[in-house]
Amino acid sequence: MIPARHDLAAHGVESTADAHFVCHRHHHANVDCAQCKIRPLSICGALDDDELSELESLARSAHFAQRQAIFSQDEKVDAVFNVTDGAARLYRLLPDGRRQVVGFAIPGDFLGLALAEKSIYSVDALTPVNACRFNREAFSSFLDARPALLRRLYEMAGHELSLAQEQMVIIGRRTAEERVVCFLIGLRKRWARVNGNSVTVPLPMTRQDIADFLGLTIETVSRAISKLAREKLLVVVPDGVRLLEPARLEAIVDG
């Protein structure tokens, strides 16, 4: 049987790829890098003051409502984004509706890293998202004149690649429980750059999103989390989990 097929409608989003052109309060506003809390986490951290102000002039602030599309699979990409607030999911759909989430974006993450003309996956907002928007071609040209930034992006691409390979190991060779634990530990580590390393891991995505990220079903994810809670390794809190024994969780994964 075919695993994890579900209705395309179930993943429907409220808007199309270029929906970010609709007007919002903040749309087309310039950005203020000086105030930006996530600058050191993002590509902008690689720039000196002059470069930063140049890049700043290319950037426009953008906002996406929850569930709004940021990219759509197989469609043209005309802008790239640096996420400053909120979270998004990146996923690919098979023709019959099976879905694989290939990643989640949180503040500091760059969307459209490959600068490809067409997106090979869809991205939509899990929560309201604020981002810096760059015209793709303008950004690409800027890059050609700024080897330091290009180098930084190259390093980020290498990092993404290693995360993707790690995810292959998780999906290909780990048990359901291990997958869930890897996911929670990995996500906590990523949030740490934004939140400090709190033991509370925000989960802005649904169980279905987690399942589609881990190659599992929603029921299996739910059961795994329940089991971990029963074993007092974590507690489920609104919109997340609190890890009670990070060390024992780590042991499940690399023991």
Place this chain on the structure above:
Amino acid sequence: MIPARHDLAAHGVESTADAHFVCHRHHHANVDCAQCKIRPLSICGALDDDELSELESLARSAHFAQRQAIFSQDEKVDAVFNVTDGAARLYRLLPDGRRQVVGFAIPGDFLGLALAEKSIYSVDALTPVNACRFNREAFSSFLDARPALLRRLYEMAGHELSLAQEQMVIIGRRTAEERVVCFLIGLRKRWARVNGNSVTVPLPMTRQDIADFLGLTIETVSRAISKLAREKLLVVVPDGVRLLEPARLEAIVDG
């Protein structure tokens, strides 16, 4: 139960990471880019004549025997390679011996793309391998002075990333038979750049390697190939398969 655990010994390689320092006939020989058949496929294709001769002077020809290690997981990387002949497997091991193959390298592929100090995976030769060897730090410096090459590598990294994400979809959301068909079609497409698009797909890797790439067991891979052969979609030939009906195979995958 834990899937696909096997003895570490079963994957043992005959040599350590820096075994390429042992002498061979061609070791430390200069390379001759003018004679290189795979130049247009590789990073070198991005260079003009001046740049190429500069890069040529950094390159030394290297040879690896079958099963010899090229990189080792968690160990220092002091050189990167451009494969000119042969094939290699890239894989990660879990502490208990479970293995995930994250990719296969064929002529034209670059090993060490991320230029990381430590390798996150192991690489060893499936067949005798010839490659251009570059000192990692020297290559990295060369890169800083050659934005065009950096850009090319950045694009290659983006391509690798999209392959890795595609592989996530395959492992996470496809059935065993689909995985095997995706693998054969995808590999054929990659060989096409080297061999022309022959319907014969060379398989220098073992069934175990394929299984570890697809998140399956060797038995499941074997059964899937047998089934495809029984259905006259392919025939098994020494060291490979011949695809009899590529169109129907494609249909299994994107139907």
Place this chain on the structure above:
DNA sequence: CGTTGGGTTGATCGACCTCAATAAAAGTGG
């Protein structure tokens, strides 16, 4: 207060894994 979208839990089923036997290659040494 009915509806709707998540989430949890239970019972059953099946795709793939495990275990086992055999076959076919590929080395190896005499």
Place this chain on the structure above:
DNA sequence: CCACTTTTATTGAGGTCGATCAACCCAACG
């Protein structure tokens, strides 16, 4: 060149982890 071993691949029988199907809970919300 041929026994002998070792490695790799195939095939079968049976077991299991996670999928499927289904019921139910709960909070949000118009």
